[in-house]
Structure formats: C-alpha cells, structure tokens
Amino acid sequence: DAGVIQSPRHEVTEMGQEVTLRCKPISGHNSLFWYRQTMMRGLELLIYFNNNVPIDDSGMPEDRFSAKMPNASFSTLKIQPSEPRDSAVYFCASSLTGNEQFFGPGTRLTVL
Amino acid sequence: QKEVEQNSGPLSVPEGAIASLNCTYSDRGSQSFFWYRQYSGKSPELIMFIYSNGDKEDGRFTAQLNKASQYVSLLIRDSQPSDSATYLCAVLPGRQLTFGSGTQLTVLP
Numbered sequence: 001d002a003g004v005i006q007s008p009r010h011e012v013t014e015m016g017q018e019v020t021l022r023c024k025p026i027s028g029h030n031s032l033f034w035y036r037q038t039m040m041r042g043l044e045l046l047i048y049f050n051n052n053v054p055i056d057d058s059g060m061p062e063d064r065f066s067a068k069m070p071n072a073s074f075s076t077l078k079i080q081p082s083e084p085r086d087s088a089v090y091f092c093a094s095s096l097t098g099n100e101q102f103f104g105p106g107t108r109l110t111v112l
Numbered sequence: 113q114k115e116v117e118q119n120s121g122p123l124s125v126p127e128g129a130i131a132s133l134n135c136t137y138s139d140r141g142s143q144s145f146f147w148y149r150q151y152s153g154k155s156p157e158l159i160m161f162i163y164s165n166g167d168k169e170d171g172r173f174t175a176q177l178n179k180a181s182q183y184v185s186l187l188i189r190d191s192q193p194s195d196s197a198t199y200l201c202a203v204l205p206g207r208q209l210t211f212g213s214g215t216q217l218t219v220l221p
Contacts (some may be wrong), residue, residue: 033208043156043200043211056208091155099144099204103155 002026004104006092012110018080021107024073025094033101034067034077035091043091049075082111115139116203118212126220131188133215135201138182144204145177145184150214151197160186191219 005024013019025032033048047057049069057067064083069075079086087110093101117136125131133147144163148156162168162175162184174187184203188195196219201212 042213045208045210048208100146100158100161101209102158106155 004092004094004102006090006104006107008107009105010108010110012112013082014112015083016081017111018078019082019086019109019111021077021090021092021109023075023077023092023104025075025092026096026102027073029094029096029102030072031095031097031101032069032075033093033095034075035093035103036088037091037106038088046077079109082109084111087111115205115210116201116212118199118201118215120213120215122216122218124218124220125191127191127193129191129219131191131195131217131219133186133188133199133201133217135184135186135203135212136182137184137201137203137205137210139203139205140179140182142179142182142203142205145175146202146204146209147173147175147186148200148202148211149197150200156200188217191217193219193221195219 007022031050034046037043046059047067052069067077089106089108091106092104095101115138147160149159150156160175162177165177168175172189176185198214198216200214202209
C-alpha cells in the first residue's frame with residue numbers, strides 16, 4: 001500500500017506569493033493532520049480533520065494559512081501571502097484510529 | 113513548563129550498548145504514548161506505542177510507562193549505527209498528539 005503522499009517535495013517561492021501544499025492520505029484513514037517542523041519550534045500541529053471535517057485549527061498561525069479537505073483522499077494547505085518566517089518542513093499525517101499517525105515525506109518550503 | 117519534555121542530547125552510545133531515552137509529560141490525563149524515529153531529512157516514523165503502565169517489548173526496543181511519575185522511556189538494546197536518529201516522544205492528552213522536541217541519538221561504531 002502506498003503511504004501518505006505529499007507534493008511538492010520542495011518549494012521555493014518569493015515573499016508575497018501564494019503557496020499550496022497537497023496531501024493524499026492512506027486509503028481508509030479517516031483522520032488527517034498537518035504539521036510544521038522547524039529547528040526552533042520543533043513539530044507543531046497546525047490543523048486536523050476527521051472524516052473531512054476540520055476539528056481543531058487552533059495551531060494555524062494566522063489568517064494567511066488555510067486548509068481544506070474536499071474529500072477523503074485529498075487535502076490542501078495554502079499560505080497566502082507567504083513570508084520568510086513560513087520557511088519550514090510541512091508534514092501531512094493520516095490515521096485510522098486518531099492515535100497512531102503515519103507521516104508523509106514532507107514538503108520543504110523556502111520563502112525568499 | 114512544556115507539555116512534553118525530552119533531553120535534547122545529543123546522546124552518544126557505543127555500538128552494542130543500551131540506549132536509554134526519556135520523556136516526561138505534564139497532563140495526568142494522558143492515555144496514549146508514542147515513540148517516533150526521525151532520520152535527518154526524513155519524516156517521523158512510528159516505532160513504538162504504549163497505553164498501559166509497565167513495559168512493552170518489540171524486538172530490540174522496549175517502551176516503559178509509569179503514569180504515576182508521568183514518565184515514559186524507550187530502551188534500545190544492542191544499539192546499531194543505523195539507530196542514529198532523533199527520537200520524538202509523543203503524548204495524547206486529549207484529541208491530538210503533542211510532541212517533545214526530540215533526543216538526538218548517535219551510535220558510535
């Protein structure tokens with residue numbers, strides 16, 4: 001079975017541009033999580049969905065960030081406008097039980 | 113106080129030794145505990161989970177949980193250079209995982 005799929009794997013953009021990160025969870029998993037990882041702050045939960053519904057978005061840093069899950073096999077995380085401090089690795093994870101989470105390979109975002 | 117605390121290390125052990133990684137958590141209501149391994153430049157990989165007090169063994173890995181002391185640990189027996197990675201402790205106090213900052217382990221050949 002394929003694991004969690006994320007695209008793109010690397011993204012370099014300029015400040016002010018819109019960035020869209022994509023995630024395909026493991027088939028059959030009903031929970032999906034977006035994380036951000038930096039050296040300074042470690043691994044932070046941004047938002048999670050259960051059955052395509054956003055349950056907790058308290059980790060989303062500000063209104064520039066938005067996430068959607070239009071169906072069980074696809075989610076996006078959008079940053080508009082992007083800023084240099086958004087540079088990080090963004091992980092998507094999925095889970096069947098909500099406990100044991102399986103991570104995708106991540107998207108390394110660099111905002112110049 | 114951080115919700116999940118780990119010694120950031122780095123922790124170095126010789127090949128074949130036992131590596132001991134520790135984690136404390138603040139929420140007494142936490143019920144589920146996880147250890148993830150993260151190689152440099154890679155994503156976290158779930159290696160162990162434990163829900164009940166005591167020990168849980170899986171191959172060379174043993175997770176230990178003491179809810180009274182709010183303490184969870186991971187022992188790696190017969191450490192190998194391939195075990196060199198950052199180990200993240202994660203706790204489920206409610207509806208979402210809270211991660212520690214990780215302990216960097218280096219196994220010296």
